[in-house]
Amino acid sequence: MKFRKYHALGNVYLVVSPDEFPDEPAVLKIKNICHSHYGVASDGVLIGPFESGVANFGLRIFNPDGSEAEKSGNGLRIFCRALWDLGLVKSQEFTVETLGGVVKAQVLDKGKRVNVEMGQVSFNSQDIPIWGDPREVLLEELNVMGMQHFYSGVTLGNPHCVILTDEATETKAKEFGPLIEHHPNFPNRTNVQFVQVIDRHRIAIQIWERGAGYTLASGSSSCAAAAVAYKLGLCDARVEVMMPGGQIDIEISDDFRISMNGPVTSVCHGEIDEECLAQVFH
Numbered sequence: 001m002k003f004r005k006y007h008a009l010g011n012v013y014l015v016v017s018p019d020e021f022p023d024e025p026a027v028l029k030i031k032n033i034c035h036s037h038y039g040v041a042s043d044g045v046l047i048g049p050f051e052s053g054v055a056n057f058g059l060r061i062f063n064p065d066g067s068e069a070e071k072s073g074n075g076l077r078i079f080c081r082a083l084w085d086l087g088l089v090k091s092q093e094f095t096v097e098t099l100g101g102v103v104k105a106q107v108l109d110k111g112k113r114v115n116v117e118m119g120q121v122s123f124n125s126q127d128i129p130i131w132g133d134p135r136e137v138l139l140e141e142l143n144v145m146g147m148q149h150f151y152s153g154v155t156l157g158n159p160h161c162v163i164l165t166d167e168a169t170e171t172k173a174k175e176f177g178p179l180i181e182h183h184p185n186f187p188n189r190t191n192v193q194f195v196q197v198i199d200r201h202r203i204a205i206q207i208w209e210r211g212a213g214y215t216l217a218s219g220s221s222s223c224a225a226a227a228v229a230y231k232l233g234l235c236d237a238r239v240e241v242m243m244p245g246g247q248i249d250i251e252i253s254d255d256f257r258i259s260m261n262g263p264v265t266s267v268c269h270g271e272i273d274e275e276c277l278a279q280v281f282h
C-alpha cells in the first residue's frame with residue numbers, strides 16, 4: 001500500500017489513494033497502519049481523492065481506532081498539500097467534500113501553508129450531538145471523577161467539548177480527556193479541549209482527540225476552542241491558537257464561519273507491506 005506521510009504542527013496523517021482500498025477500509029488495517037510500534041505511526045489516515053458530485057475532490061478521514069471522522073482541520077490541510085504535491089491543484093481556491101460538509105481551501109507558499117474555510121460552527125445540542133432538550137450548550141456543568149467542569153459544545157461537522165481553565169495542561173487533557181470522550185452526554189463521543197485564554201489575540205489549548213487520544217495539535221479543535229472563546233466575549237475574531245505542536249491562525253466571521261491557516265510539512269513517502277496490514281495480535 002503506497003502512502004505519503006505529513007504532519008501539521010505535529011499532528012500526523014498518512015494520505016492513501018482510494019485505489020489502495022478496493023473494499024470498505026477495515027478497522028484492523030487502519031489500526032495497523034497508524035500504530036506507533038507495529039505500523040507507520042500516525043494520528044489518522046486520509047483516503048482520497050474520491051470523485052465528488054458537489055466539490056472538486058472527495059475525502060474520507062479515519063482515526064487510529066478505525067472510526068471515521070466527519071472532519072479534520074489538519075487532515076484537510078494535509079490532504080490539500082498532498083493534492084499540491086501530486087500536481088492536482090495550483091494556487092487557486094478549490095473545494096473538498098468531507099462527511100462533515102464541503103470546505104474551501106487554498107494552498108499557499110508553494111505548499112508549505114494551507115488555508116481552509118472550515119464552515120459555520122454550531123453550538124446547538126442537536127447538531128453536535130449532545131443529549132437533552134434542544135439548546136445552545138454554553139458553560140454547562142459536567143462532573144467527571146468528582147471534578148466539576150464547565151463545558152461548551154461545538155460542532156464543525158465533528159463534535160467538540162470545550163472546557164475553559166486557568167491553566168491548560170497535558171495532564172488535564174490526558175486525565176479527563178478519555179473519560180469525557182466517552183461521557184454519556186455525547187452519543188457520538190467527542191473531541192475534548194482544555195482552553196486557557198492568554199489575551200484577546202491568543203489562546204492556549206491542550207487536546208484529547210476522539211479515536212486518537214492526546215495529540216500535539218488539531219485544526220478542528222483550534223476552531224472549536226476559538227469559537228467558544230469568541231462567543232463568550234473572551235477574545236477577538238482573529239486569534240492565534242497555541243498548541244504543544246505550534247500555532248495556528250483562526251479567523252471568525254460575524255455569522256461564525258471559521259477559517260484556519262497554518263503550516264504543513266512533508267515527512268516521507270513509501271509502501272506499507274501486506275504483512276503489516278494483516279497483523280492481528282494487538
Ligand SMILES: N[C@@H](CCC[C@H](N)C(=O)O)C(=O)O
Nearest residue numbers: 069072073074158218219220
Ligand atoms: N486532528 C484533527 C481531528 C481529527 C478527527 C477527530 N479525531 C474526530 O474524530 O473528530 C483536526 O486537526 O481537526
